Amino acid sequence: MAGKHIDAVRERESARFDAMVEGDVEQLDALLADGLHYVHSNGKRETKREFLDALTTGRRRYLDIDIRAQELRQFGDTVVVTGKLKVELETATGSLESQMAYTAVHVLEADEWHLISWQATRMASTD
Template sequence: MGLILLFLNVFSISVIAQSKEEKQVASAVKMLIKAMIDGNKTALENISSNALSYGHSSGKIQDKAAFVKAIVSGQSDFVTINLTDQTIVVKDKTAIVRHKLSAQTNDGGKPGNVNLGVMLVWVKEKGNWKLLGRQAFKL
């Protein structure tokens, strides 16, 4: 009986730890979205891995510097971003986030709307979740 209780206790701890990691990743996603809407260069640089590969639904790929520059300059300007149907899977120091993104944009001063599916890949670097990869696709 003691062995069963020990097993259940260990299992409960691992489930709680997984939920904690998922919450941290969800928080990182929220920080990313806020930084994108605000055009906050420092926040975008802090949340992104130096090895970032940021893929657009058009097929365009940006590294960290190009991604940050496009957001900060207004070339890629998000006025609003709404995420739905988000899922998060954490495995060790890697997380995969999937969601649907609908947004109002003002890219280069031209108003528009986007509806995308997005997959984000996050890695834990020095205790913080950093965006390593992003790929969007048209819905």
């Protein structure tokens, strides 16, 4: 059963990154937990609403998200994802392209997996 949950969270992670690049706020709303804490690589923490609003208003636009590594571990109704990715985005202060290490925590709520916590850290470029 754990493999099934791991696969479901892996699919939702991929769908979330796709929705971020596509600017699909409706899809993101369904994938994110209402109590989300999203900590960007610059240390700024946002709620679900703040994160979605930045995409809706165009203050943040993801151009590409490329998963470089990913490990998923399940602990009951929680799956912890650790990984590395390359992100390209535009913000009100300019363009950014960086390698990041991240931790994402998904919880099972009403038979659906939702992202409840995200923390990313910029890494030295490896390309």
